[in-house]
Amino acid sequence: MYLPLRIKFLLVAAGVAVVALGSSLWAVSYQLESRMALQITGMLSGAESTFISWRNEHQKHLVAEARIVAHDPRFFAAVADGDEATAEPTAREFQAMAGSDLFLVCDRRGRRLAHLGAGGSALTFNWPQSVPPVDQTMRWDDKLFLLQSQAVTVGPDTVGFVALGLRVNEELAQTMGRVAGADVVFFDTKGIFGSTLSESQSVEYVRQLKSTTPNATSTVPDLIRVGGERVLCRMGRLATGQEACYAVIMSLDARLKPQIADLRGTVLWVGGLALLFAFAVSWSVASRVTARVPKLVAAVEAVARGNYDQVVSHEGRDELRTVADAVDRMRHELAAQIEAIRAANAEKLASERLAVVGKMSSTIIHDFKTPMQVIRTAVELSSGANALPEKREKYARMIMRELDRMVGMAQDLLSFARGERRMTRTELDVEEFMSTAITAWRQICDPKGIQVRYESPLPPTRIAIDQDKIRRALDNIVINAVEVLAPGGIISISCRREQSDMAIRVADTGPGIPAEIRSLIFEPFATFGKETGSGLGLAMAKKAVEDHGGTIAVESEPGTGTAFTIILPVGPPGQSVSLNGMGEQHHASALV
């Protein structure tokens, strides 16, 4: 899948930003949580201390009140007789003064003389005579009191006890909760007496708390879970050795969650901005980098096309610059190498040509010998005294023909040796051109018993070609066929139109060309199975056809025959092309 670098950069930036954001959020949350937990632990300890000192203050107050009451002569006078009727009104008076929730008076035997503030049922209170209960909690019906008692003495004699009680209830919980800045629950094994929490919460908390034993020596608060909420809790006895407990409670989650949410909000805000910034930066950086890529591609493609002059831009200072520099170095080196190859090729071509000429010389001289022999014989015969004038004319024509042939051969040779391409196109009618050629070929073939068939389903077509060259190419193919055909052989020639091309096909019924040399037959000086010939025939034919922008191909089946197909583009009429700009008058002046 094609994914532009820009998008990749963007995705990477987004990924990195999200991971960074997530991990930092986690880390900060974790840190905050542990710090907050520590802080809340500290707060809870503080709250408990406040709670305890507040409770102690209350107890001290009770103790002081009890002492004042017990030492008041009017009070102990009322108690001294152990008489309920005497004690009751005095006790009422003193309770109003002390302002305590519970006011309890007993005689020296623990018999109750007065109880105020507890209401309800009669108090079944077994007051020990020897040990006055100091600093204790007491349950009365469903009420719980924090109690401070004091012996009432007259001289050396203890006449009774007075106890002042602080009611442990909802109101006290609320007040203590406010003072401590935490939730407070009072409870014992039988029930809850006061709580700043809702009833259901209290019940759940107490259920959890009962499973833990109050541990006054522990400095670490208990961490309990109530309804999935983490709660820090300190609990202890309301009075030493008593059953009733208090619990000071702080919800960790309730305090943590808003903080965490706050933090999360901030981090997400900042993170979002950072993400946008990362996007912008990565986009701009990627754009800058990738903007140079099309230039680089253009430069490389120019080199691919063979244009070694386009300088690759040297922008930026990064890996892309390194690539650009490398491409530029490659361009330089390629240019140099290609220059060197060209030079070497030209040199090689020249030397090859010379070598070919040298190699040809013997063949050519041999070829030239025959026409020269003919000319010499014709000259001898025509210069003879008894030569008839019509004979002389005949010999003269013979000489002319042989000379033309030699000139042609020389010209071919020269052209090939020089590697020149000279062409003069003439617009002509294909049918006319072909019928002339067929007539000539039949004159050669008829005496040898070879049949020339011609077939042309072509509509009247005009084509611009160098007719000499094409004729010579066709001649070469036909002569080759004639040379390999036995009497009775057939040469089939046909012309077809294939779209904008014209195809000329020359097929024989000869022995065919072996597969191994089929690819070599268009090479110069490749003569196979032929006694005569310069070895240039097919090479020249190929060259002539290619000069016209056409192609030549061979099909051969050993034992069945060979077929050459020349395909020529049907060019626009009246076009004359001279590729090398060589004039018509340029003929071979000298070869040897």
Add this chain to the structure above:
Amino acid sequence: MQTLITTIVLLVVALLMDAEKLSAAEIRGNVALRGVETKAPARYVVRGQNPAGSGTTASGMVAVAVEPLDSRRTPVVTDTPYVMAQENTSFAPNLLVVPVGARVTFPNRDAIFHNVFSYSPPRSFDLGRYPKGETRTVRFEESGIVRIFCEIHASMYATILVVPWDRYQLLNSQDGFSFPDLPAGQYRVVAVDASGRRAKSDIDLKNGQIINVSLTLE
């Protein structure tokens, strides 16, 4: 010493023989404080009463009285009032036995104010504050224990035992008591000390019978 003991024993024997001869009964006994060991009952009898100044401020003093339960006997009331003074931020004496109908004066001999009062059911009163040299008088019409306090000074306390009969004794708690020449009948022996600790015992006394009573103050 030995001579003295012999003399006492002889005296007691002579008295017993005399009592038997009169066919009169007797209650004797001792008073103990809870947790305090008491001596064996004394072998001598304290007779008669001390109409004036029959109080004491010494600690360890106990007032013991015998009250008939079946019949009321009017005690002899002297015109002379009994005295319970306030001296050195204490009552002096702090234990007093008075017959029903007796008057008690409470003179303030201290340089500071005192406020004598009592919430006790037999006689509840409040004399208010008065300075040195002044006095207040209270008449006690009902028998029983009356506890006296000062509303200003918590350390001050006293007890007055109001008796319906003339048989009572003030004695050291270590000593025994004895009430001879009692006619047969039902009695209550009451003991109290200054701080109000008290004890009682009901007795059915037959002719010629001698009953030993052990009382423990509580």
